[in-house]
Amino acid sequence: MPRRLGLLLLMILLATLPLSAESEGDFVMPPEQSQPPVEPDAQTSSYSTTEGSWPIAGTESSTGLLEGMATSDGFFALSYMPDFSIGKFTFQFDVKIKGSYETEPFGLALDFSDWEAPARDEGESLGDYTIDVFKHYSRFIRTIQYGERYDSLYVRFGKLLGITLGDGALVNGYFDRSVSVRSSRPGLELMVDAMLLGIPNAGFEFITNDVFKPTLTAWRIFSRPLGGYPEYESVAALQIGLSFAQSPASPDEQEGQLLGRKLVALDISLPVITWNWFNADFFTDFIAQTPDREESQPAFAYRYGLWGHTKSFFIFNASVTVPFFGRYYAEYFSSDFENRSAEDLDELVIEEGTTRLDAMFGLNFVREGVYLRAKMVSNYSDGDYHDYRFLANARIDKRLFNIVSLDLSYEKLYPTTTGERFLEGLQTLKNVILSASAVVKVKPYSFDLGLSILFDEQAHATYTLDTAVRISIL
Structure with missing residues (x-):
């Protein structure tokens, strides 16, 4: 009875927290998450890049959502998730407060250990310690984004959604499904027009699904080598790019996932439509894949087709892929590549003598x-x-x-x-x-x-x- 009374008093206390007229507060007690109070040191390890971070939920425009959990054991946690924009920046945070209460006599103790910087180990370099601090506080970040895709500068920190690298030779419409819909992950997406660095007619793209422990890292550099020669107007916009994607070797990889693969693509594209709001290119790719554990030879294929995009709202590609050497996997880095079985992987193989045709289009309401x-x-x-x-x-x-x-x-x-x-x-x-x-x-x-x-x-x-x-x- 005293514990129930204490829990009721805690609910009343939470109900008196001030919220704006547009905000909502949720007091949540999911049965699968009920747990007894734990020591602060154990609580600080709740973030895991492999299992996902704290649960998250969406918000209404420019408002916050308050979500909470409490158990009769004396443990409670509150999560406030604001969502707002400042200029080209958009933010989604997940601010945590946790603690415990006692009923005899009634008392409330807040635990701010997650807010405290981690201790610096003896002999740890300043660079390593800085990374530890950033990793520690990144648990409060759901997403931070600047600009839009295909701007001269675009940066997004958070879970990767709907990613296509270049014309889609290596990464095509990728969604990070390694964590649940209620969880975030510290991924990074970057697009840079090299003119910002004083290099004309060039650019750079980079993605990773986890900046601390990635299972997918990819980049693409490209240039327009004839862009500075207006006398070659018909081919001045010709673009040459080099893409690379890998899944770093993992000591605890499961059978069938075959993590540790590397893919390289050389692409050449020529615009066929160039408008202020829309671009479409004809492209040709030459793709190489390192061998898997069952093969001793790499695989090669060529690919050609059309791809295009608006600024960030619409993207499409249609292609023909022809493998000509080795055991070639189509769409190796699909959205579920981390959870594939050996049978799933076998279904991706394109045998020599077979041509693969595909088309993809995506709409992004960022x-x-x-x-x-x-x-x-x-x-x-x-x-x-x-x-x-x-x-x-x-x-x-x-x-x-x-x-x-x-x-x-x-x-x-x-x-x-x-x-x-x-x-x-x-x-x-x-x-x-x-x-x-x-x-x-x-x-x-x-x-x-x-x-x-x-x-x-x-x-x-x-x-x-x-x-x-x-x-x-x-």
Whole structure:
């Protein structure tokens, strides 16, 4: 009884916290997260780059969302998540306060250990200590962004969403699915026009899904070597680029993930449409992949097609890929590459003599945190098109109406045995996979939903549903 009374008093205390008229407060007690109070030293290790950071939730425009947790054991935690913009900067933070309370007599103790800088080890260099401090405080950052993609300077710190590097030879429409929709990750995306550094007709792109412990790092440099010669107007905009992507070797890699691969691409592109708001280029790529653990030889392929984009809202590419040596994997760095099985990886192989055709387009509503992508794939060999696939994905990373966050995907497969054609197959649910992870808020509840539906060749469905209900007190 005293513990229940103490918990009730704590709820009343939280309810009296001042919030603006547009803000919301959530007192949340998810059953899977209930835990006893722990020592401050143990609490500070709650951030993990491999397991994801503290849970997050979206916000309404320029407001904050207060979310909390408490247990009858005496532990409580509050999280305030503001979302605001200053000029070209946009910010999403996740500010944490935790503590404990006692009931006999009633008392409240706040724990600010997460706010204190970590101790510097004896002999630790200033550079290493600076990285430790930045890593420690980055747990409060969901995203920080400056500018928009394809600006002369664009920087984003946070979870990677909808990333395409150059024409998409190595990274094409990548979403970081290594952590849940409620979690963030310290990724980095950078685009720089080299003119800012005094180098004309050149640029640089860089991405990593985790600046502290990356499993994907990629970059691209490009130049327009004839850009300074106006007499060659027809080819002055010719662009030559070099791209590199790797998954660093991991000592605890699981069977089938094959982390540690390196990919290199040389691309040449020539603009066919150059407007103020839209660009489209014809491109050719030469791609090399290092061998996997079962092979002793690298793999090579060439790729050509069209790609283009508006400033940041729309991006597309359509290509033909032809492997000509070794065991070549298409889309090695897809969104789920960290969680693939050996069987999943085998399905990515394009055999010699087979041509792969694909098209991707994406819509990015960056300010609203909404990212949409669709992709169509087919193989061609022996005079016939086969192995069609259609994939669509919707990602919401900020509060939109009652949806706090969402990752929704649709995948349509076309096994050779069915004989379905592309448009015909889209009208059925045969061989369809639907999956969704979402946080939906309907006062006084919020729901963590995980849904997977598998339709077989006769469109018979198999369901998997996971839910967690959070009760909003405020």
